[in-house]
Amino acid sequence: MSTSPEATVGAVPLDAVTDANLRRWMPLTLLAASLVVAVTDTVLSHRSADAIPFRVAIPVLAGVTLLAAGWTWVFHPSVRGRPVTYFLVRLVLTAILVGLNPWYGIYTWYAYVEGPNYLPDRLVYPAMGGVAMIASASYIGGYPTTPVLIVVWLLLSAGSFALVRFVTGVVRKSREQEIERGRMLEELTATNQRLEETLAENRGLQNQLVTQAREAGALDERARLAGEIHDTLAQALTGIIRQLEAADRTGELAGATRPHVDQAAQLAREGLSEARRSLQALRPGRLEGSTLPKAIQGVAAGADLPVDVDVTGPVRVLPTDQEVVLLRVVQEALANVTKHASATRVGVTLTYLEDAVMLDVRDDGVGFDPDAVGERPDGTGMGLTAMRDRLARVDGTLIVESTPGEGTALVATLPCGAPVTAS
Known part of the structure; x- marks a missing residue:
């Protein structure tokens, strides 16, 4: 005790x-x-x-x-x-x-x-x-000094000794049982402690397996969708473009003006470009064997305008689904800036906090009204909706700050656990 x-x-x-x-x-x-x-x-x-x-x-x-x-x-x-x-x-x-x-x-x-x-x-x-x-x-x-007293004394001594021996035996047995119970209690306590440690370890392993299974399932689903887009939509758009080009070469579309045909070809090319970009988004090859900051720098290097990338805080490895989401947000944001913002420069900042990771994408473009983004006919609203949906699936949030004529800032935030330094 x-x-x-x-x-x-x-x-x-x-x-x-x-x-x-x-x-x-x-x-x-x-x-x-x-x-x-x-x-x-x-x-x-x-x-x-x-x-x-x-x-x-x-x-x-x-x-x-x-x-x-x-x-x-x-x-x-x-x-x-x-x-x-x-x-x-x-x-x-x-x-x-x-x-x-x-x-x-x-x-x-x-x-x-x-x-x-x-x-x-x-x-x-x-x-x-x-x-x-x-x-x-x-x-x-x-x-005793007389034979009678000696006999009485010996009888009393024998009786007292027998009684004491009996009581002593009972007490000793009780003590031994108490010691044994104490030993068993200590063993039981140690066993319970080991069991609790094993259960805690099993819970950790179970959580790790669930996370790995979820990540593997997400990657498999992305691969499946990429295959379907490639085999259906991308192939169909490629076929339309080739048919229009073939008809143009054979003179089937001869005429002074053909705005509808030219517009159809342009839309098909844009649709094919979007399909290929979606394929690239579904297949995060940049993250394979690389870190998120390096993958973002690779995306920035391939953009059609100058992009400055800044990383602050201790870099750490995030779950795969979170890193994929942040990479896709960067890709979608840079694509929107290229198509709609008329910007000259873009800044991307990746910040690792103690309990969260923040991604800022800022441009010096024409800006827009975030409250009316869903009504824009150029597709910007769809891109922001896709970003929010992606972030929501990993408990993230997206804040859009923009004013017409003053550029745009996107802030994506993902909660995360304790830091794990990336190797």
């Missing part, structure tokens, strides 16, 4: 100190009580013809009692740590005291308590037999 710091003296629990003091003071208290009763008995019986004069008896009783008290005080096992020597001398002094006055049986019985605590197992029962003989002598008024 643990104890609080207030319940200790040095490194010894307070209850252990209290128990040691009790064991040291108890025999002294019993000696004092025995001396008082024995002196009283001596005074009351000194008138008898065969009684030892109390002027002699009392000093002898007091002297032996003080000797026993001094031995207990100086050589008690809690002080000297020699229990066998202490107990044997204590037994001899007890026998002398009972011989002087039977009332020292008051002091004798405590030897039954001290013996099992201070003696090794091989000496416990012989010592208890000696204590039983001394105690039995006190029962019959002193050591």
Whole structure:
């Protein structure tokens, strides 16, 4: 059982100190009580013809009692740590005291308590037999001097020893059971602690497996969509463009003006460009074997206008789906700037915070009204909606700050866990 710091003296629990003091003071208290009763008995019986004069008896009783008290005080096992020597001398002094006055049986019985605590197992029962003989002598008024008293004394000694042995066995068995229960409790506590650690480790592994499965599923879904776009939409647009070019070469579309045909060809080319850009977005090749800042720098290098990339904070690896989303936001934002903003420069800032990652894309273009972005016919609204949808899937947010004639700023924020420095 643990104890609080207030319940200790040095490194010894307070209850252990209290128990040691009790064991040291108890025999002294019993000696004092025995001396008082024995002196009283001596005074009351000194008138008898065969009684030892109390002027002699009392000093002898007091002297032996003080000797026993001094031995207990100086050589008690809690002080000297020699229990066998202490107990044997204590037994001899007890026998002398009972011989002087039977009332020292008051002091004798405590030897039954001290013996099992201070003696090794091989000496416990012989010592208890000696204590039983001394105690039995006190029962019959002193050591026997006649055959009858000797028989009675031996019978009482045997009965007392049998009773003490039985009680001692029960106490020892109880103590052994208590020690065994304590050991089992410690083992159970250690087992529970190991089980909790294992469960915590399993929960961590499970979360890691779920994250990996989600990332793998997202990558597989992106690959599937990319394949479908390539096999259907991109192929169809490519076929339309080739058919229009073939018809133009063969003269099937001859004429002075053909605005509808030219517009259809232009729309098909733009649709094919968008399809290819979507394919690139679904296949994040730039992130394979690279970090997010390097991937963003690669996208910026391929843009049609100057782009400044700045990274602040300790770079760390994010989950794949989060890095893909941020990369796509950069790609979509730069595509919108190129098509609609008429900007001369763009700044991209990637900021790693303690619990979040922020991405800023700012341009010096013509700007627009964010509240009316959904009504724009040039498709800008669709691009911002796609960004918000992407960010929402990873618990991110997008803030758009723009004023006509004063440029545009996009701020994407993703919450994330503790920093993990990228290698």
